[in-house]
Amino acid sequence: MIKTATDLYTKAHPNVTFALQAIPWSDAHAKILSAAAARQGPDIITGGLSWGIELGNLGGMVNLTKDYPALDKQVKAENLPGILQSVVTPDNQLYAMPYNLTVQMQFLRPDLLKAAGVNGAPKTWNELTSGITKLQKAGHKGYMVQWGSTDWLGYFPYLYQAGGSYYDKACTKATVNSPEGVRALTFFAELYTKYKAPIDAANDLPGGLDNGNYPIGSSDSKFNFDITYPKMKGKWTLAALPAGPTGKYTAFLGGTVIGIMSYSKSKDAAADFLKSLNNAQVSKALIQNAFKSGLYFIPPRSDFAANLTLPADQKAALLKQLKDSAGPPNCTGWEASGADVTKAIQQVILNKADPKKALDQAAAAMNANLKK
């Protein structure tokens, strides 16, 4: 996808050349770490939202706040607040800027929902569970969590919708074991234990929507099933997540960041390229080329995201969800703590552990990681 942006940049700057290398997501973290350790490799990298802070704190990435203040100011002024809180350190340093976004959403088959007596996309937790019950009575399997099944990522929206969070705002202590956190975990676990959401390492939501087993589910918003599942064209749609007891319908906001490696000998040229990504024309070209490949490229600016070529109902739902979404915590030690939260979630779902006790254990591990 990024070739679209580099081609446009090269057209305007013929003296600059790019050598692009695609790395599988599963290997990218280790490879970029190895490049940072060896101090040789790519000048610019794209990677997970938390990688900028992680590598920046280790001295592996250029501090954009310090070295390129104009770019830093532009990013902080124009990008969605939900994504900024994940990529800016607690002391306001930016090491890598958001490149594209993906957000959790509901994927639905309105025809099957209607036939089962479910009136449109569930808008609250109660509507979700009653909808699942109706679907199961009609012979469907029910609801599927694809992105983050039995994981901290799948639990994330319910935690925020219940009014909770992983840490306090100043990142001084873990708050996942708050009453809101316990309520969220109780509900999330019931989706599996009571409402029989599938527990598998590789849930296939598009397949479930296509064959009708799962007429509703949650996943990330980067897929355009009109192209990847042509038989489903016109039969599926998107909706914002159901709201929790606070009325919030917060979703997990993922995506990638782009930054400059600290060993780069072409830092200024790299920073200029990063700046070019904030151009409306570049953003539009990225959106259009991704769409042709069956993917949605969602820029980190809501004004650019409005250029997405989607059916009106899907676009409205996506823009609505982007307004109430949040990225992963930016606190020290979060990378190591995700596994502890996941363990607590799985103990509740699989071993019927007490949610409060499980989250207390996770919070203790998170607090220990905060001090490292």
Add this chain to the structure above:
Amino acid sequence: MRNDNLRLTASADAGSIQMGMGSGKPARRVRRNLTVPLMMLVPFIVLFAAFVLYPVINSLYLSFTDYNAISQPRFTGIENYVALFQDPRFYKALGNTALFVVSVVVLNTVLGLTLAMVFGGQSLWDQIMRAVFFLPAVAGGIAILAVWKWILSGESYGILNAVRETFGLDPIVWLGTPSLAVTMLVVVAVWGGMGGTMILFVAGLRAIPTELYEAAAIDGATPSQRFWRITLPLLRPTMLYIVITGTIGAFQVFNEPYLLFGGVSSVGGLLDSALTLVTYLYDRGFGRFQLGYASAVAWVLFIIVFILTLINLRVGEPEDRASK
């Protein structure tokens, strides 16, 4: 007897070469004799030192440091080892790995030997069957695991569940049931490994002189007695090789648990049910930048494998040599 003769001949040849080399002082003669061989060994020694010796020694040093790959390592003494032996995830990984190793080594050996006994002949049918059972060993590892992921999918389109459904049975979430995780790893590993083991046993079986079986048959030995008294004892070197290399390989298992069970925030599947020592090492080293801690895991793994190999060698020694 034949071996002794050979050794004597070789020794005499070497002596004659040295004699012919000249009449200098013995020390200078030895130096001159070693110069060419050593020069020829230099490329290997340099590569071995750079890519094996140095990393191994460096990893031992790193295991006593706090190191994130980018900043300089900070010496912390035995802190990593203390933390490791207090870490419940390490014990979970160790337990899973031990169960995996024992199951895979035993099943691979037993099934490999059984296949070799059944399909070890020269007929066309035996050759076809050997090729069929050996195929998984030569097929690509990652691609095969992608197929296994499909076979073991918890949905009804998973091949195994589709078969179950034809018999009216409910689908099973093969990769999402913690109690089945190690079993699934063992099934995949044994399926991929027993063909190779079979080939080694076939070679071992063919090296056994047929006269022994003929003499035993004349003496009235039953097939079972011939198996236990002739086949198994004479297969001891092959068996020892298979058990030692199998144990080392099984301790290093990574692809299967990583690709079948890895998730967003955990490499070990649900409740770390498929966490193994090497995936844990990878998680700490390359997932969390704790390379000092990961090096400590690697050294503990090395010590375990080293001790088990010594035990295997001792147990596998011929009885006459073991008793000396």
